[in-house]
Amino acid sequence: MTNSPTSYTLLFSAGESSGDQHAANMFLELQQHCPTIRGIGMGGSKMRQAGVDVRYDSAGIGVIGLVEILKHYGEASRALSLLKQIVADEKPDLVVCVDYKEFNLRLARFAKSQGVKVLFYVSPQVWAWRPGRVKTYGKAIDMMAVIFPFETQYYEAENVPVRYVGHPSVDKVHPQRSRSEDFDVFGLDPNRPVVGILPGSRGNEIKRILPVMLAAAAILKAQRPELQFVLPQADSISDAELTAHLDNCSVAIHVVKQQPYDAIQCCDAVLTTSGTASLEIALLGVPMVIVYRLAAFSYWLGKRLVKIPFIGLPNIIAGKSVVKELIQEQLTPENLAAEILQLLGNGDYRQRCISELQAVKRQLGDGGGSKNMALLALEMLGGS
Incomplete structure (x- = not known):
């Protein structure tokens, strides 16, 4: 345990479901080292459960794509104004910006102008597009914490302080029960294949992608009547958002709440949106097909930038x-x-996929991301 002469206050800014979880895990680790530490800011249910005083609920602003972001611009502006006000009035000891890149860049710039240190957790994908952002972020932050080992080189080349902390998913992706126990808990037949449906953690993803997944489930059920379907519901998605689609679905879908890894480990194959979920499925070694669909203009723009x-x-x-x-x-x-029929029915194809996913897991190493983040934050605070 770290001996700290003072009680630190950290402001967390997490705008999406995955960021909410990362921030919560980091704060729980911080409490182990510094029990008097205080967390405030923007986030969701995971941060609240961890003991962070969530001043702004991020559920309504976790969107992706230019068109979608423009639609939510007003709410995002209100959130940013509130966080800036908190920084100015309460002067936290450290601002921890978790992902949600453009929003948090603006917050980081303001915090820096107020003399507040900034730790940015999860780098923008400078290796995919706009590498010039390294310099932009470098001017607004005190430390960039990256979650893939290959990312450090981009910041080191521009003399921006950077630390590889490991990917947080490596630590958190662990089912609570055995696979056989989960079949009992979820009311699934262990002698019949299970297909997972992960339509995303944002409202606009549910609207755009879930109907296609449910239509695919109907095709699969017609060809393979023995198939079972499970849908791990993201915390950021309400029952009403799902029910609107599931009520019109001819296939029985087992909805599982707050136990995503137990649900996924029951699956023989998964349909998933891109994002953190695809990495978590990889860590569990389950074959999958990754899907995505954006508004037409957002996709057109992305194709030219990425x-x-x-x-x-x-x-x-x-x-x-x-x-x-x-x-x-x-x-x-x-x-x-x-593709799901291939993954279920072609033994060689399936095994190749599983072997490659195991290799991805090995590349990510042994984890410790949340603990490494906590120690890095305390180092920046002078508490260790």
Whole structure:
């Protein structure tokens, strides 16, 4: 335990479901080292459960894509104004910006202007597009904490303080029970294959992607009547958002709350949106197909800016196509169903996918990301 002569206050800014979880894990680790530490800021249910005083709920602003962000601009502006006011009035000892890049860059600049130190957790994807952002972020922060080992070189080249802390998912992706126990808990038949449906953690993803996944489930059920379907519900998605789609679905879908890793470990194959979820599925070694669909203009713009051939984290980390990606017009119920049938029915294809996912897991190492972040924050505070 760290002996600290004072009680520190940290302001966390997390705008999305994954950032909410990362910040919560980091704060829990901080409390182990410095029990008097105080957390305030913007986040969601995970941060609240960890003991952070959440002043602004981020559930309404976790969107992606230019068109979607513009629609939520007013709410995001209100959130930013509130956080700036807190920084100015309460002068926290450290601002921890967790992901949510453009929003947090603005907050970081303001905090820096107020003489408050800034720790940025989860680098923007400078290796994918706009590498010039390294300099931009370097001027607004005191330390960049990266979650992939290859990211440090971009900041070191520009003399921006950087630390590789490990990927937080390595530590947190652990089921609570055995696979056989989970089949009992969820009311699933262990003798029948299970397909997972992960439609995302944002409202606009549910609207755009879940209907396609449910249509694919109907095709799969027609061809393989023995299939079972589970849907781990993201904390940031309300029952009403799901029910609107599930009520019109002809296939029985087992919805699982607050136990995503137990649900995923029951699966033989998974349909998932790109993002952190795809990495978590990879860590559990379950074959998957990664999908995404944006508003047409957001996609058009992204195609011209992004310089890497993949959007799925398992593929990006591996540097090659490990799992199939169905993006934009390729995302059809028929294509989705066909890939799941391949993963379930083609033994060699399935085993190749599993072996490649195991290699991705090895690349990420032994974890310790949340603890490393806590120690880095205390180091910046002078508490260790």
